[in-house]
Amino acid sequence: MIANWVSRTSVHLEIMKKAFKVSVTYKINTLFEFLSIGFDFFIQICVWTALYNGRNLVNGVSLSDMISYVMVSSFVSSLSYSGIALKIANQVKDGTIGNELCRPINYKDMIMYHEIGANLFHSICIRLPVVLLFGFLIKVVIPASGLNFLLFFISVIFGITIVYGLNFIYGMLAFWLKTSEYVNFISRALMTLFAGRFVPIWFYPEFLKKIGQVLPFRFITFEPMQIYLGKVDSHQTLVILLSQVIWIAALTIIQQIMWKAVQKHLVIQGG
């Protein structure tokens, strides 16, 4: 049992390492990525400064909170980015999923760890240095406390688990819908509106806040960021972490049910 787990984990690490190495090879790309990210942060800082227009607090949030939010949440987003829904859906559409499922390794693990490896490269080697540089220059970005940082770290990992849960479900829908165009339509639009990545949910009007309450998207970046910035007390933090666990469980169950149904009547389209 334990030996089995160790050998599986070492395979996962190997996949992550390969993806990481592939990313390292494109050196000029890396340099320009630094520039793009720095430039993007600069634009965001100008935008929020113009919006605050000298005010100290808007909806209980200060400008320096907001700037920290922009930078740290961009780091969390690059860590939790996932394009595997489209990848799975396309493989279902063109039939190559048949070959993938024949490999002696869990298909879902393989594509997930491959993507996490690439994400680790982009977020830790490229985005994090820019965040730290800006943080150092304008004295923001510091977490509310050591404990907050630890709990933030845990809730980010939960958030990433939710992202993959959602993506597997979106991807598997292709077995029934026989196309992949719907993926961007449901995943991107819902994330834009309800994850609070571009505009934090603090600034949302009540009715949109209420809809967001019952959806899992705010647990990916927004709620971890609230913990990071110390915007929630210990009780609320517990509620956030617990809600994340419940969402992970719910998404896993849905996945299992879908996966069983797929195995019963899998139709490989040509290929």
Next chain:
Amino acid sequence: MRYLSLYLEFYKIKLKGIVEYRSSFFLTSISKFVNYLAHFITIWIMINAFETMGSWNAYEIMMLFSLQTASYAIAGSFTYHITTYLSNWIKDGTFDEVLTKPLNPFLYLASRLFSWGYFGTMTIALVVMIYCFVKLNITLSFIKVLFIIPVIIGGGLITGAMMIFASIPAFWIVENNFVANLIFTVKDITDYPITIFSKGLQILVTLIIPYAFVNFFPAQFFLDKNDFSIFHPAFQFLTPVIGVIMFYLAYKLWMFGISHYKSTGS
């Protein structure tokens, strides 16, 4: 332009493709429509929570974004795939095949890689534009209505020119993603009124990478605004001219790039 009918044939074939795969076309269009709608709503949420940004309110800023989106839809249909495919086609040798055709390679690619997929993008841009005019209580004079078309086409030419510029490094160093990403990041400045940024950035997006002519300057004509910072108010009428000039320059440089192109041999 000798083979005009031949180029038109490409667009017809693509159109027939849509009729053949109707559900795929509609899903793509709806997908783009909904994604941009979500983006417009978040802009509205953001500005609305703070009331204004500089001297611009939420609907005026949505108007900026809708002009940008409409121009992007036009540019994207013709040139987006040139930017994204060129590097791969050079890598795998497909581009060599393009050069063996007795046609102008640029016009050939702009026809062959043309996409009707931006239909949803254009629709949402126009819907939001009309919605903003209504919300802002602006009565459109005949001249304003007439001027919208050359502004969107001019904006399309500027945006398209930038996409073409972004593809050119591929002729020398094969890879071009990074230049494309940087140019697209600069474009983000014009999501907002450029006067909230420093003078240096205002000059960058007006005189060097002239995205401000896509939306910021012409929008002021439609919205009766006067927020020109260090620039001349006449800039609000220049979009079509700048569009033609930029696109011509981009085309010339692209053709120059081809003359320096060496096959990767694959």
